[in-house]
Amino acid sequence: MTRSSRTRPPSGASDPERATPDLLPSLERRLLSIPDDKFLEVVRLLERVRDHPDVRQTFESIRPRLAQMRPERRPTLKRVLCLPFEDVLEGVGGGEGPLGRIERRVIAPLWGIIEDGADRHQLDQLDRMVQEVAPGDHNALLNIGRRLWPLAAQVLRAAVEDDRSRQALWRRLHGDEGLQRQVIDAAAYLDIGLTIEALKSDLSPRPLPELEDHHIAAIEQAAQAVARQSVTAVYPLLLVAAARLATPADLLRVLNDLDLGKARREQPALFAQLSGLVVSNLEARSARFDGNADRAGRPTVTPEDVMATAEGLIASVTTTTNVMDRLNEPIYRDRLAAVTSAVGAMVAESVLDTAPQGILTAIPAPGGPPGVDEDAQIAAEDHVRALRRCDRLADTLGLRQQVNETIKRMGQGVEARAQALLRDYPQRVGDASAAEAAELTLFYSLRLMELLAGSAKADPLRLAILAAIGESPDPE
Amino acid sequence: MLKGAIDYAPSTFEERGAAVAFTTPLLSQTRVRRGERTKLEVLIPALSEGMGLYVVPWKAMPEMVPMTMHDRYLHDLIVKEEACSPQEIRRATLKAAKRGLAGPQAAQAARRALEEDEEQGTLTHYLLLLSILKAVGLESPEMLKAGIGTDEGQRLTRQLMARAADSLNLEANLLYARLAEVAAAVAPVGLAQSPKPGRLLRGMQELKSFRDSMTQWANEVPNDAAPVAAFCADVAQHTIGIGDAILTDFQRRVDAIGPLMRDWETDFAVIRNHARRMAWLLDGWTHVTGAWEVALTEDRQQQALTINELFRILPLLPKKESRVDMVGAAKRVTSVHRRSVRMLEDWRTGEMDMDAIRRIERVKARAA
Structure with a gap:
């Protein structure tokens, strides 16, 4: 006679086509407990109406399960935009915070700036191309990114540098200096989007349990390539590399032995920058430990x-x-x-x-x-x-x-x-x-x-x- | 002591022994067999740096290797029941797991497996009964409508079976007895017409998925373990080839239920032998396919480690069962295999690797 753990029965959320967006907030909790196959089915259906505010809210609340299951998502232009800096996007629910993180809340204003500032015709054309890409066709997304990323970086930089548009940007970011810094950071990642994507492929799967010789060679080669473009581009590249490691501090261990090509003279500064960031990140992660209890003081993690x-x-x-x-x-x-x-x-x-x-x-x-x-x-x-x-x-x-x-x-x-x-x-x-x-x-x-x-x-x-x-x- | 595990080439399934689902990493899938003077003995590989294969009296095993509580219990049970066929070992394994000593999830899986065995037995018995009636032209919609579990259904069934026995020139009691014997032999494999495949048929399906997955891994993943994965797929394929041939003949004979009931002595012996061979053929594969299913949820490095571990316990076909020299083929991939084996516990100090035990228990929990 046992009171065993049993699979929870499928909830009403298993019939999402009949669920109107009004009902979604009440279904969010159920979405976290339904079986995997049902969950994926609901995600696919919700993606079709993802611009509805309630659906966006639903995606926010199910993000931990999405991050865990990583289902194949329908590609969108906004998602292609984020590819070069997706590894440094902040974790979910206070989880692992990557080095040099970019907050998810910056994506919406960032996209707004690009929509306002970029050539409408070009964006529409890219959007049509994205809609034709089959889920999982990463090469097709890279081809779109090849055109989108330089365009977006240029628009973002112009928005920061031009006096008039800077005021508009300031309003859009509600005067948040942190967000403004992240917009500039995002432009730096977009500048080297293609190199980052190639490096991500070399440093797979994420998180990389061990930093091996061929990984180090790939980082070195990528750093030399972006240094030829601009020595300041090496730092964001290293942040992406670190974010893909199970132990980001492993990069510090090898950093001084890397040949960074044209950025060789920047090596001490890069090491100082990166080590400062590693330590700050460790401090932030250890501080987050304190938030692991609910209001009654019971631990929320096992x-x-x-x-x-x-x-x-x-x-x-x-x-x-x-x-x-x-x-x-x-x-x-x-x-x-x-x-x-x-x-x-x-x-x-x-x-x-x-x-x-x-x-x-x-x-x-x-x-x-x-x-x-x-x-x-x-x-x-x-x-x-x-x-x-x-x-x-x-x-x-x-x-x-x-x-x-x-x-x-x-x-x-x-x-x-x-x-x-x-x-x-x-x-x-x-x-x-x-x-x-x-x-x-x-x-x-x-x-x-x-x-x-x-x-x-x-x-x-x-x-x-x-x-x-x-x-x-x-x-x- | 025999030479390395790879050098050991048994001739028959019985000589190879039946795999025991121990949770002690060093003993995982160790094989028990009946040795000289009918005493149980065990083949323990890799006691020292993976080079040796020891033949140890079964009873002496706990003195040689520190074992988990689950394994001590299972070991005692096998001693008491003198178990050494795959069916007997499985029964003992489920009993040990049901005791909870491999964790609550494994206990739940064992309870489910035992329930399924019982359901499969009843279902097979019922389907065979219908086949007998059909074979002698006595299909009865009334009986099906009443349901075999009701008094009325039972009465109709008895009537029809009595008439079927007459048609087959058999005593009704003898027909019932033969039906029960066929059902017991067939249930683990399952019937083609059954809505749910039997345990061994499911095992064949899982083995085919394993073969496909291993082939894909070997082709797509640039890793030292790729040749090992290809070898695993190859062994699986040979096993599937033999299994498919046995199953075809098995199903044909079971389908001809009328002749079977008449030519009982010769036909039933063949069916029972086929069922036993299927059990021997798939013995040890449940753990292999289950471990790979678990590894598929992990990263490539972990998958490579799992492949190398599976290589150590892969159920190679005995010489009499296959013309292919599997031992020779295994030797060719051995050099690759030795490169990245996960360390087992140090058997001399008795310190066990809790993570490795947990991995084995996780496999046990998904399919008992």
């Missing part, structure tokens, strides 16, 4: 998510620290130590302090109602895995003692609860269904013990359970 982020951050901090130490650059040392400390605090709060609640409560107290909560068991196992991952980082985070104590305390807690269940087991034997549930609970507690302490330490509990249920191994 302990395993916290550990994945912590591992990524610590890998970056370690790489950056090593690079800085090698170059005898002490300026960032304190800031990097502060990032490590922030990560440690968050891990302690989200993984260690919550362990009793997350792990021990999955094992029911004896005498409770029959039935096994498998969702609670899954969550508890995930929590134990997070704890074990924490063990690997404990020394770096200065949490060695705390981690050891938590693992020990959880092991003792699981053992105590399992023994209580063993004592209670004989009372369940009369009822087959209750006995089956009690046995499953005992085996689940054994599994938690194994995950926490290893199989050798869990083995006595295994033998005790088998003896209690009458399944002891055959004697030799």
